[in-house]
Amino acid sequence: MTDLAVGAVAGTLAPRRRFVLLRRLAAHRSFQIGLVLVLLLALAAIFAPFLTSVDPSAMKVRFRFRPPSAAFPFGTDNFGRDIFTRVLYGARVSLWIGLVVAISTGVIGAAIGVVAAQFPRLDPYLMRCMDALMSFPAILLALGVTAALGPRMESVIIALAVAYVPAGARIVRASALVVRELDYIAAARIAGASNFRIMIRHILPNSVSPLLVHVTFVFAYAILAEAALSFLGVGVPPPTASWGNIIAEGRDYATEAWWVMLFPGLGITLSALGLNLLGDGLRDVLDPRLNWRG
Amino acid sequence: MSRLITVRILQAVPVILIVSVLAFLLITLLPGDPAVVIAGDQASPAAIAAVRHNLGLDKPLIEQLGIWFVHLLQGNFGSSLMLNQSVLSAMGERLPVTLSLAALSILVTLPVGIFAGVIAAYYRQTWVDSLVMTLALIGVSAPAFWIAILSILFFGVYLRWLPTSGYTPFFPNPVLWLRSLVLPALMLSLFQIGFLARMTRSAMLEALGQDFVRTARAKGLSEWKAVGKHAFRNALILIVTAIGILLSTAIGGSVVLEQVFALPGVGRLVVQGILARDYPLVQGVMLIYGFAFVVINLAVDLLYTVLDPRVRYD
Numbered sequence: 280m281t282d283l284a285v286g287a288v289a290g291t292l293a294p295r296r297r298f299v300l301l302r303r304l305a306a307h308r309s310f311q312i313g314l315v316l317v318l319l320l321a322l323a324a325i326f327a328p329f330l331t332s333v334d335p336s337a338m339k340v341r342f343r344f345r346p347p348s349a350a351f352p353f354g355t356d357n358f359g360r361d362i363f364t365r366v367l368y369g370a371r372v373s374l375w376i377g378l379v380v381a382i383s384t385g386v387i388g389a390a391i392g393v394v395a396a397q398f399p400r401l402d403p404y405l406m407r408c409m410d411a412l413m414s415f416p417a418i419l420l421a422l423g424v425t426a427a428l429g430p431r432m433e434s435v436i437i438a439l440a441v442a443y444v445p446a447g448a449r450i451v452r453a454s455a456l457v458v459r460e461l462d463y464i465a466a467a468r469i470a471g472a473s474n475f476r477i478m479i480r481h482i483l484p485n486s487v488s489p490l491l492v493h494v495t496f497v498f499a500y501a502i503l504a505e506a507a508l509s510f511l512g513v514g515v516p517p518p519t520a521s522w523g524n525i526i527a528e529g530r531d532y533a534t535e536a537w538w539v540m541l542f543p544g545l546g547i548t549l550s551a552l553g554l555n556l557l558g559d560g561l562r563d564v565l566d567p568r569l570n571w572r573g
Numbered sequence: 574m575s576r577l578i579t580v581r582i583l584q585a586v587p588v589i590l591i592v593s594v595l596a597f598l599l600i601t602l603l604p605g606d607p608a609v610v611i612a613g614d615q616a617s618p619a620a621i622a623a624v625r626h627n628l629g630l631d632k633p634l635i636e637q638l639g640i641w642f643v644h645l646l647q648g649n650f651g652s653s654l655m656l657n658q659s660v661l662s663a664m665g666e667r668l669p670v671t672l673s674l675a676a677l678s679i680l681v682t683l684p685v686g687i688f689a690g691v692i693a694a695y696y697r698q699t700w701v702d703s704l705v706m707t708l709a710l711i712g713v714s715a716p717a718f719w720i721a722i723l724s725i726l727f728f729g730v731y732l733r734w735l736p737t738s739g740y741t742p743f744f745p746n747p748v749l750w751l752r753s754l755v756l757p758a759l760m761l762s763l764f765q766i767g768f769l770a771r772m773t774r775s776a777m778l779e780a781l782g783q784d785f786v787r788t789a790r791a792k793g794l795s796e797w798k799a800v801g802k803h804a805f806r807n808a809l810i811l812i813v814t815a816i817g818i819l820l821s822t823a824i825g826g827s828v829v830l831e832q833v834f835a836l837p838g839v840g841r842l843v844v845q846g847i848l849a850r851d852y853p854l855v856q857g858v859m860l861i862y863g864f865a866f867v868v869i870n871l872a873v874d875l876l877y878t879v880l881d882p883r884v885r886y887d
Contacts, residue, residue: 414863417822419862423855427600533725534726544719547715548715
C-alpha cells in the first residue's frame with residue numbers, strides 16, 4: 280500500500296523532486312525498518328496457506344495445550360489448534376481490516392476535507408459534524424457502532440472508519456485552505472476550470488502528503504482497535520481467527536498456556552510498530568512541518 | 574480575544590446538538606426492528622410490542638427525536654433495561670472507579686512523558702534519544718490489554734506483589750485502593766507516555782530550532798534558562814493541546830482495561846450493556862461522555878488561545 284501511495288503523491292510532482300523524495304525515503308532509517316517489517320508481515324499473511332499445511336480451525340484434542348516445539352512452533356490451544364497457523368490466518372483478518380479502514384478513511388476524509396475547504400457555505404455544517412464525532416473517545420464510538428451493526432468484520436471496518444474519518448477530514452481541510460489561496464488556483468479559475476476540476480486536479484493532490492502520513496498512523500491504530508474490539512467480544516467473532524480474538528480466548532488459561540496469547544500480541548505489536556515507523560519516515564520526508572503531530 | 578472566545582463557545586452549541594442526534598440514531602438505526610433486537614429473537618410478539626412502546630419506537634421518527642430532546646433538557650438520559658435504573662445513577666455509581674483510574678494514569682503520564690520527550694529532543698541523535706524514542710514507539714504500538722494480561726501474570730500470579738484483579742474503594746482503605754489501581758493505571762499510561770513523549774520531542778525540536786532560543790543563548794543566558802524558559806514554554810503550548818487527546822484515549826483505554834482487571838467502572842458497564850443488548854444504557858453513556866468531551870475540548874481550545882497570544886484567527 281505504501282509504495283503505491285508514495286507513487287501517487289510523487290506522481291503529482293515534477294520528476295526531479297519525485298526522485299529526491301524517493302531517495303530521501305529510501306535513506307530514512309525508520310522508514311527502512313518499518314517497510315521491511317510491514318512487508319514481511321504482509322507476505323506472511325498473503326502466503327499463509329503455503330507457510331502452513333494445517334487448517335486454522337482443525338481441532339486435535341489429543342494435542343491440546345502443547346507448548347511451542349518443532350511440531351507446533353507457537354504451541355497449541357485448548358482445542359489442540361495450531362497457534363502458528365492461527366496467528367498467520369489472524370494476520371490476514373487483522374491486516375486486511377487495518378488496510379481497508381486506512382484506505383476508506385483516506386478517501387472519505389479527503390472528500391469531506393476538500394469539499395469543506397472549497398464550499399465555505401457547507402464548511403461549518405461539515406466541520407461541526409466532524410467535531411461531534413471526535414467528541415466521542417474513538418474506542419467507545421467504535422464500540423457503539425459495532426454494537427448496533429452486530430459482531431461482524433464489516434461492522435468493525437465501518438465503526439473504525441467512522442471513528443477515524445473526522446481527523447483525516449480536518450487535516451485535508453487545513454492544507455486545502457492554504458492551497459486554495461495560492462496564485463495557481465486563481466489562474467486555473469481564470470482559465471475556466473470548474474469547481475470540480477479545481478478540487479480534483481489542483482487542491483486534492485497538494486493536500487495529499489499530510490493525509491498520507493495520517494492514514495499510515497490510522498492503519499496502525501485500526502489494527503490495535505480491532506484487537507481491542509475483538510478482545511471485548513464485539514469484533515470479529517470466532518471461529519474466524521483474528522489477533523484480538525485469539526488473545527481473548529487464550530486469556531482464560533493464560534497461567535497454564537501463556538503461548539496462546541503471547542504470539543498474536545507480538546503480531547499486533549510488530550505490525551503497529553512497523554506502520555508507526557513508516558509513518559514517522561513519511562512524515563519526516565513529506566511534511567517536515569507536521570513534526571509535532573506525535 | 575473575547576470575540577474569539579465567544580465564537581468558540583457558540584461553535585460548541587451545534588456540536589452538542591449533533592452529539593445528541595448521533596446518540597439518538599444509535600438505537601433508531603439498528604438494522605431490522607430495534608424492538609426485536611432489544612427484546613431478543615425468542616421474545617413473544619406481546620413482549621416485543623411492550624419494548625417498542627416503552628422506548629417510544631411506535632411513534633414517528635421526528636416525534637421520537639423531539640421527545641429525546643425534551644428528556645435531555647429535563648436531565649433524563651434514559652434508563653438501563655438490565656439494571657432497572659436510570660443511566661445517570663448507574664453511571665454515577667461507577668464513575669469514581671473510572672475517574673480514579675484515568676486520573677492516576679494521567680498523573681503518571683504527564684511528568685514521565687514530558688520529561689522523556691524533552692530529554693530526547695535535547696540529546697537528539699544520540700543514544701539517549703534512540704533509547705527513549707524506541708521505548709516510546711513500543712508504548713504506542715503494543716496493545717495495552719495484552720501487556721496488561723502479561724503484567725498480571727508476572728506481578729500478580731508469579732511475583733504475587735499485587736492483586737490480579739478487582740477493586741477496593743478509597744474510603745475504607747486507601748492503601749488497598751491504590752494497590753488495586755497501580756497496575757491498571759500503569760498499563761493505561763504506557764500508550765499515553767509514548768504518545769506524549771513523541772509529541773513533546775517534536776514540539777521541543779521545533780522550539781529549540783527557533784531564532785529566539787539562539788538569541789537567548791547568544792546573550793549569555795544559562796543553558797537551563799534558554800532551554801527551560803524559552804524553548805520549553807513554547808513547546809508547552811503544543812503539549813497543552815495533547816491533554817484533550819490524552820483524556821480521550823484514557824477513557825477509551827479504560828473500557829478495555831476495566832474488562833481485563835475486572836474493575837467495576839463505566840467501561841465495564843458499557844461492555845456489559847452491549848453484550849446484554851441494553852442499548853438505552855450504551856446510548857446514555859455515550860451521550861454523557863460525548864457532552865463531557867465537547868466541554869473538555871472547548872476548555873483545551875480556550876486554554877490554547879490564552880497561552881499563545883499569537884492565535885488571532887476567528
